[in-house]
Amino acid sequence: MASIRARRTVVSVVAGGLFALGVMAPGPAAAPPLPRAVQVDGAAVDSSSPKVPRPPQLPADFQGTGRYIVRDLGIDVPFTWQGRDGNSQMVAGGQEYPIWFTNLIYENTLYTLTYKWPNIPLFPPRPCSKIPGFFNRQIFNDKLKTARFVGPEILQGEKDRHVDHWRVGVVGGSTVPGEFFRFPIALGDIYVDQRNPSQWWQVLQFGLQNLFDPELDEWFTMTTFDHRPGVVTLPDRCPPPTS
Template identity: 70%
Template sequence: MPSVGVADSRTGNTPSFETTSAQLLNPEKTPKPPQLPRNFRGKGKWIVRDLGITVPFTWEGRNGDSQMIAGGPQYPIWFTNLIYRNNLYTLTYKWPNLTKQPCSKIPGFNRELLNDKLKTSRFVGREILQRNPKRFVNHWRVGVVLPERPPGLFLRFPLALGDIYVDQRNRSTFWQVLQFGLQNLYDPELDEWAVMNSWEHKPGKVTLPARCPAP
């Protein structure tokens, strides 16, 4: 079966930055799931489409720690997410209608736990992101649904969903990520996109903000 682009839930259209074309390479063999590398540097855009906001975005890793930074003081949104010394940190500096947000810390979270979760991803298909240059990717989906129940009529809630597009030649090169769920609580539609323009497998820079509690 041909692979299909991810459509805009509000218009039914597939925007140019995420449009995909059919491509099945070795269709009988499922590739290995995504894995976040220890060291990397990525640059691109963070897109909140229902708010009409697009800001610069960086995602870097160093020795297993990693940091996302979207926007900055001159942009309408500005936040950072970190995996730092076995802790998960989130600090939102700016967001529409948000006056103040402290740095949150969830202990006991690291790259190994993240990659263990990525191992449970479901393979969607091999696709081509229609950009310049075109990106040949493997499309994966991972989710968190609680409580865990067997198939059937049970009450359950989808807490988080991610669509992950990694390079077909290297599952540790991330070209696009959709986040949907409670982790996007500030966004009215609960979905946000990371679209990467570059990705290098070299140590990046990870800095814990002064407002965040030390490990």
């Protein structure tokens, strides 16, 4: 899934899966602004507060549409994210766009396939990356349970959305508090509906899983998201889960 493509390592993929892409891209100034988040209760909320809501969860069945945005490259392309029976697939862009990739959780396996990206050779075609190890929606949701609650916010766009802002990350190095060596590997800011934490509206992905982007950050923002079963298709270029 997410911003987790062929060059990404296993540990960075877990956070990037936050989740599962010829017209030239518009210039950076032409890309429309992202919805602006406004914190409605002042400072960030202490995660120990009894008022902390349920953390984000990825539903088994859903379908959503939106935009995938790489701001420093001036890229703003169509984006779809669909789930069926626990499998899920993200697709950003397409053959006629400057980027095109797909990320999948499929039959307990994580896949990422980049068809097109600026300054990446198209020939020979890039292989589909089947990430080693067992990975599924339950593992992803277990990781989301460790997310930190930032606070309630309003995403201001064509339609204002009342959301809960969460942050989840992967950090390398010491896990002991104090002055010890550690470094960030991946970070995700997740905005879900305040009434339903399985309804996703916006995600920022930042870190090593975004190595194709000079600024290491990529967004997706949803315009629709509902809980009807979607369509998940493993590309022909990807090896089956049992191989």
